[in-house]
Amino acid sequence: MTQIKELLLRCNKCGLCQQSCPTYKVTKNEFYLARGRNRLMDLVLEKKYDWQKQIIYAIETCLQCGACVETCPSSVKTDLVMNLAKREIVKIKKQNILLKFAYKILLPTPQMIKIVGKFVKVYSKVKDKKVVKYVKRLNPINDLKRLERSLPNYRGEVGELKTKGKGSFNKEIRVGYFKNCANLLAFNFLDQSTFNVLKAVGIHVENLTNKCCGAPHWFSGDIETFRNLANYNLKNSEYQKYDFIVTDCATCGAILKRYGELLETKEAHEFAQKVIDINEFLVKNELLDYFEYEERSDVITVHDPCHLVREQKVKFEPRKIANMVPGVKLIEMKDSNMCCGGAGVFSITQPRMSDEILKVKIKNILETKANIVLAACPSCIMQLTRGVETFAPNSNIKVFHPIEYLVQHIKK
Ligand code: SF4
Ligand code: SF4
Incomplete structure (x- = not known):
């Protein structure tokens, strides 16, 4: 106090x-x-x-x-x-039982997230089928309805990616990939995209042995669980083996970069200094030039996640990625850095306020007439996906992480 x-x-x-x-x-x-x-x-x-x-x-x-x-x-x-x-x-205050389960049991147990993720994967493959659409209209549980609308569509497996013959970037660099909970749960395409882009340019990349970064706990005030998770990650990730720790989640990146300041140990500082967001990593190392891209006629707008643009000062990089694809038109939306109302579990705990904020964001997106929205944070992608389905159901807008969009249009 x-x-x-x-x-x-x-x-x-x-x-x-x-x-x-x-x-x-x-x-x-x-x-x-x-x-x-x-x-x-x-x-x-x-x-x-x-x-x-x-x-x-x-x-x-x-x-x-x-x-x-x-x-x-x-x-x-x-x-x-x-x-x-x-x-x-x-x-x-007594915590809601579902949230307690999510924070204390589900998020700290990657094996459990993976099991739930298997069901989500099957569901996202069939969620657009007629009979499923009919059954889901009968779903009486509001929270589940909201979660269901947030699920990205299943996007298949990412195959091996080819470079345009510029050779390898730097075989000496070792990257540890920080697996985020949303990827384990619902974003099969995202971690494969990150992994395969790095592999294609000759970077040695491995999955870290990590649990949740602790951001949901930190932001909700559960500092004890945050510390337990962060200390687990420091002890078990073998981060010392890697030159960089790459993440494709803005929220993970923001909190991992703060491990040093928040835990105040030598190890936490060492770990934090290695953390880098995938957008930043690709642009900084000029890795985008290793690929050839298909021509597209998409109109793209970029949503800037709070944890990327404010906490990590990454704004230019997702736009640079979008501009790599020939033929696309980039249109800035109004207040691209205004929160989408996702903010972790805010859309579940504060549904009404979250929806009001989301409506403003969707209105700003619609004004650009974009058919693609790029957002470099799984939580924002889920919120914006739900926003499009709820407040712009007749639009053809699709929401992607910049790296997902990039990988889809690399020439095979
Ligand atoms: S901007 Fe808001 S928070 Fe800052 S000094 Fe003024 S009233 Fe206080
Ligand atoms: S802008 Fe409003 S919602 Fe965001 S941190 Fe400040 S007080 Fe909270």
Whole structure:
């Protein structure tokens, strides 16, 4: 609580965060704005209010997207204040049983995620069949409906990729691939794309022995489980063997790069320094030039995930990837860096607010007339996929990770 107090001292209540806070934009309610949330925390600290339901709700609906921090003239770290507040709430509030299962049992057990992933794989292969479409209309459980709409379509296996004869990049480089939970669960195409692109240019790449990065736990205030997972990854991933740790998940990348700062050990710092997002890795090492691409006439727009654009400052790279494919037209959407309302499990825990934010994002996408949306984060891909299916069902928009899109159009 002392840390919260110190952080709050910087807030001068100017209200400039109104321009950027997604939850304020869709509610126009001061409770759901950085300034209002900070004021509520002041009142709790001054013991004028207890942890009442409305206060907990205001804190829990903060996406921790960091948009307010970017626009705040006093650099108030409201996202951190909210994270610290969530840690207090975790101590006093009973967690929803499904979330408890997901956070404490499913996510820390990759074998279990893989088993669930097998069912998801079978389901995503048949989800567009007529009879399945009919049965799913009868599904009475809202949370399941939302999850189901978030599932990406099954995209088949990624075969071996061919380079255009430029030779190998650098056989000496060793890359450890950090497997993310969403890939194990629903994105068969994404990890194969990353893996095969690296292999094709001659990079030695291996899967790390890792569990969940701990981001869902960190952002929800469950610091104990976050630490357990992070320490497991440090001990078991054999990261020392690799020059780089590559990830294709913006959220994993953001938290893995912060392991040093959050765990404050020599090993955590060493690990964090090796972490790099796949978009960044490909562009930095000029690996995109090793392939030839099919001509396309797609109109593409890019959604910038909060954990990529703010936390990792990666913005140019996904656009560079899109522009490698000849014939595509890149159109910027309005507020491409505004959160899509996915924010981990936000769309399940705060469905109404998540949908309002998502509607704005889908409207911005529709204005570009794009048929392809690129988003370098599995969680954003799931949220945007659901958004298209729910709020633009007659459009032909498809959502991909930049590397998935790239790999689909490498000349065979
Ligand atoms: S958080 Fe920053 S922008 Fe918002 S009211 Fe406080 S000082 Fe102003
Ligand atoms: S972190 Fe995002 S949702 Fe939370 S107060 Fe700041 S802008 Fe609003």
